[in-house]
Amino acid sequence: MARAVPADPHDGEAVAKRIENRWALTMVGLVALLVAMVIFTGLHWATMPPSRVETINPSTLHVSGEFVESNLGSAVETDGSVTVRIVGQQYSFTPQCIVVPSRTPVTFRVTSADVIHGMLITGTNINSMVSPGYISTFKTRFEKPGDHLMPCHEFCGTGHEGMWANVKVVEPDAFARLVGPTRRASCDL
């Protein structure tokens, strides 16, 4: 019976194969482009999935450990870098005013005492979730002195809109004058 089928005058099989080939090449090209974009942004813009996972008990932040109230704000380390510790809670960041030196390596350590908050610093690429139970750690450097706002960008409850902090970047020598005997600094009143 199959032999009775007349030869295809339009050469259908060859046409289908050509189209399949083109589609396959297009798809491979698309996938290659996407993977290349991921690699490029990962290597040159340091875009990475949040993978610095570290856990902490959110209900005892104020009792012991590095997030006790007296240890919040900017801490000057022995190597000259600065560690900034912040607690987010309904509905404020503590400290409410964060001061850091310009042209200095800064490590942020941020966590939440209750629900999921977020933080971003305007005019920079700093943007992170602030989750209860986890510490968000990231390193950065501010080149120029200036004032930035730091709003909570994750809806966290009815007072969310009132939740933000100030970030003041000052010259390193001005920062040095703000640092007290405990090597901690913040610009809270």
Added chain:
Amino acid sequence: MSGPLLRNRWFVGSVGGTFLLLVFSVFVGFVWLPSAQDDSLFKGLLNSICSAAGVPRSWLGEASAPVTSPVKVSEVVMTPTTLDEPSSGGGVGRGATLALRCTMCHGLRGVSTSQTPTLAGQYASSLYKELRDFQSGARASAVMAPLVAELHDQDLRDLSAYYASLPRQQSPATQDLQSAPDIVATGAPMRNIPPCGSCHGRLTAKLGVPWLDPQPRDYLKTQLEAFAHGTRRNDTSAQMRNIARNMTTEEIDASVDYYSGTR
């Protein structure tokens, strides 16, 4: 069965290609991209795989030891289940007996007629937290400190349960959020102030935070100003000081008037 499939070059090409893509992507995500990070915990094959996969680790490295507070701060750990441990249930009767020592200032049934706070219908979590803070000295009071010094944790839980069980007094003026001043209903978001009602009831409540109305006007004003000036510091992680210090005198008066029913 597998013979004809493996001879089909479309099958081999697509499945094989997808598999190779998977292997390559795993390499990119777990090895190549982590290697661009400068943390020591991303160095080395095992480290970079674990870190990229999200194994919890300590990311701070070398850091100076935490600075401890020179003043006493609140050490009360509040979770939604803090007050419902089995032993603390049904302590209302025992709390009522213990409360005899409180009636002189806080009223026979927890309703104050002087400048001391009204306790009837207060949230148990808030009562318990404040009692613990009076006991530890995190909240200073020459009157309260000796009264709670001898009490056990269970006593404080029972007292909290008792006062929480009493009927709440409500002044008509404050029943309606429509009549609330802006500071209570909307806050002042441009000046870092969330609405009072977002933590103190009416809008939403926050664990360990007191219900405020009606309370004596002088008491409310004294406490709000103490938070603003940093002389009262038992609010966990400065949650109330952060707000009070940004409030204007007018806002303090407006909120105090609202929550006291101008009593």
